[in-house]
Amino acid sequence: MSFSWTRVGAIVHKELRDYRRNRFVIATMAAVPVVFTTLPTIQLIAADTTNKAVSLHIGLSLLYLLVIPVTMPSVVCAYSVVGEREQGTLEPLLSTPVRREEFVIAKALAALAPTLVIAYAVFGIFLAIAALLAHPVILSAIFTGSHVLVQLLFTPLLAGWAIWVGIAVSSRSTDVRVAQQLGVLGSLPPLAIVALMSLNVISESAGLAIAFAAALLVFDLLAWRVVARMFDRERLLVNRRS
Amino acid sequence: MTDMEARHSVPDRTQGGEAAIIVEHLTKRFGDRVAFNDVSFEVGAGEVFGFLGPNGAGKTTTVRTLVTLIAPSTGTATVAGIPLLPENGSAIRSRISLMPESPGLYLRLTVTENLQCFAGLYGLDDVPGRIGRALRAVNLEDRARDLCGSLSKGLRQRVALARALLNDPAVLFLDEPTSGLDPVAIREVHDLIESLRKRGVTIFLTTHRLEEAERLCDRVAILNTTLRMIGRPDELRARLFRRSLDVRLRAPLGDPRTLFGAVSDVEQWEQTSSGYVLTVANPDRAAPVLARALVGAGADILSLGESHHSLEDVYLELIDEDVEAKSR
Numbered sequence: 001m002s003f004s005w006t007r008v009g010a011i012v013h014k015e016l017r018d019y020r021r022n023r024f025v026i027a028t029m030a031a032v033p034v035v036f037t038t039l040p041t042i043q044l045i046a047a048d049t050t051n052k053a054v055s056l057h058i059g060l061s062l063l064y065l066l067v068i069p070v071t072m073p074s075v076v077c078a079y080s081v082v083g084e085r086e087q088g089t090l091e092p093l094l095s096t097p098v099r100r101e102e103f104v105i106a107k108a109l110a111a112l113a114p115t116l117v118i119a120y121a122v123f124g125i126f127l128a129i130a131a132l133l134a135h136p137v138i139l140s141a142i143f144t145g146s147h148v149l150v151q152l153l154f155t156p157l158l159a160g161w162a163i164w165v166g167i168a169v170s171s172r173s174t175d176v177r178v179a180q181q182l183g184v185l186g187s188l189p190p191l192a193i194v195a196l197m198s199l200n201v202i203s204e205s206a207g208l209a210i211a212f213a214a215a216l217l218v219f220d221l222l223a224w225r226v227v228a229r230m231f232d233r234e235r236l237l238v239n240r241r242s
Numbered sequence: 243m244t245d246m247e248a249r250h251s252v253p254d255r256t257q258g259g260e261a262a263i264i265v266e267h268l269t270k271r272f273g274d275r276v277a278f279n280d281v282s283f284e285v286g287a288g289e290v291f292g293f294l295g296p297n298g299a300g301k302t303t304t305v306r307t308l309v310t311l312i313a314p315s316t317g318t319a320t321v322a323g324i325p326l327l328p329e330n331g332s333a334i335r336s337r338i339s340l341m342p343e344s345p346g347l348y349l350r351l352t353v354t355e356n357l358q359c360f361a362g363l364y365g366l367d368d369v370p371g372r373i374g375r376a377l378r379a380v381n382l383e384d385r386a387r388d389l390c391g392s393l394s395k396g397l398r399q400r401v402a403l404a405r406a407l408l409n410d411p412a413v414l415f416l417d418e419p420t421s422g423l424d425p426v427a428i429r430e431v432h433d434l435i436e437s438l439r440k441r442g443v444t445i446f447l448t449t450h451r452l453e454e455a456e457r458l459c460d461r462v463a464i465l466n467t468t469l470r471m472i473g474r475p476d477e478l479r480a481r482l483f484r485r486s487l488d489v490r491l492r493a494p495l496g497d498p499r500t501l502f503g504a505v506s507d508v509e510q511w512e513q514t515s516s517g518y519v520l521t522v523a524n525p526d527r528a529a530p531v532l533a534r535a536l537v538g539a540g541a542d543i544l545s546l547g548e549s550h551h552s553l554e555d556v557y558l559e560l561i562d563e564d565v566e567a568k569s570r
């Protein structure tokens with residue numbers, strides 16, 4: 001039997017329904033954007049407009065926004081396997097025809113969808129606030145250079161990394177909280193590189209950003225296979241401290 | 243272990259039809275621990291097959307192996323006509339279904355939503371129709387819109403059963419379907435299994451409860467790491483039912499070995515605090531012969547009669563032997 005998007009869809013649909021009614025996930029999805037729009041907005045409004053500082057302030061603000069696609073998937077993905085195991089739902093789920101590539105991509109898409117919606121929405125709100133309240137110098141600086149491109153490009157790519165790390169960690173953990181913390185930790189390295197670019201430590205250029213984005217994209221695609229490999233039914237089911 | 247148990251023999255198919263499951267010399271080890279060892283049996287199509295054994299006997303591990311959740315260490319099997327091989331996992335799983343020990347429902351989803359998810363995973367058509375039929379089969383139509391988290395344990399069990407019926411499985415695996423239920427709920431599950439049997443569904447049922455296996459199953463296998471016995475419940479009863487005579491005497495015999503050895507029906511004997519217990523092939527024939535021999539030897543008989551072991555006694559004894567065997 002070959003790869004089936006029907007089966008992927010069935011799990012994605014179930015996951016999204018489940019998240020919507022999971023108070024912890026909802027609270028995270030609500031709290032993370034609030035925190036990470038407030039900080040960069042204050043940063044932006046309070047910023048002085050002298051030439052050198054402007055770019056740094058914008059870089060920092062946008063970096064805050066990129067924390068959203070890094071942290072949200074970690075929180076959500078931690079549930080993806082550990083949560084199922086804790087509920088005892090893994091056994092019936094894995095006894096259906098679902099293949100591990102399908103299982104893994106379904107879990108990833110189910111985490112990616114809300115992350116993208118929220119991250120892009122927050123970026124939109126951020127731009128709207130900037131347009132209304134920020135100094136015109138700052139506003140025009142946001143739209144020059146590669147700031148917006150970096151933001152649009154790296155949101156899904158960083159989320160992809162965080163998702164695969166989160167699922168991989170989750171498949172090996174026995175505790176949701178531990179999985180979440182390890183997941184967040186493992187999601188940070190690529191953000192650090194983006195940070196170096198945003199803060200002008202590495203000179204930021206569209207070319208560099210695109211090269212790094214391409215590398216992340218390759219990683220995200222390869223990770224699907226690698227993480228699927230890790231999803232051995234027996235190990236998932238049997239990996240328990242009894 | 244006595245040699246009366248058929249350990250490795252492949253039982254004949256009862257229903258005449260083709261076999262739904264064929265297991266040959268299957269073994270599963272977790273490191274040093276053996277979950278089940280050298281198990282062989284066949285389940286006929288349409289049969290309700292009971293897998294009976296105490297806690298830790300390897301029932302769940304056997305089920306998980308047959309539904310391709312875990313790989314056997316050695317041995318071969320065919321499930322729903324498909325060889326149990328890693329590359330056939332998805333194909334086997336599409337033709338069977340499993341109701342695990344705990345129902346494993348998504349508690350934040352409604353009954354219907356749970357079933358929708360699995361209908362999608364089986365790639366079924368006419369999803370509402372199938373969900374309706376499955377819920378009707380377990381009498382749950384009126385709870386379709388309830389969150390699973392709000393259901394009682396017995397109702398959750400029924401949802402899990404409905405979920406396992408969705409894909410019209412060629413073989414339905416039920417792992418302790420009544421564990422932890424109250425007598426009323428157990429009765430309901432039994433009735434459901436009974437009605438599935440009438441519809442010709444092949445069922446592989448594990449249980450540690452003897453009367454459940456006796457009541458529901460066409461054939462029963464007794465497992466305790468290895469397969470101990472296999473047969474129809476009445477056959478097992480006859481084979482398990484060791485017939486014996488209890489003899490109470492005023493004083494112990496001087497030479498019991500010679501006396502009992504002379505009675506041809508006596509297969510085995512042992513001394514107890516109050517007298518002797520003799521294992522015999524036919525108590526009706528042995529009792530008068532034995533009485534004459536005892537009187538002839540000058541013994542004063544206080545009582546002589548057949549002792550009754552329930553199936554359960556013997557079952558427990560069988561299991562006990564294994565515990566001793568394991569601790570050695």
Ligand SMILES: Nc1ncnc2c1ncn2[C@@H]1O[C@H](COP(=O)(O)OP(=O)(O)OP(=O)(O)O)[C@@H](O)[C@H]1O
Pocket residue numbers: 238239272275276277278295296297298299300301302303304450
């Ligand atoms: N993942 C595992 N790792 C190591 N040992 C295991 C594992 N799963 C089961 N076992 C061992 O295999 C043996 C059989 O376990 P299994 O769960 O199959 O028994 P069971 O007959 O289903 O028992 P119960 O009636 O309690 O459900 C036990 O000794 C158990 O400890």
Ligand SMILES: [Mg+2]
Pocket residue numbers: 301302303343417418
């Ligand atoms: Mg069990």
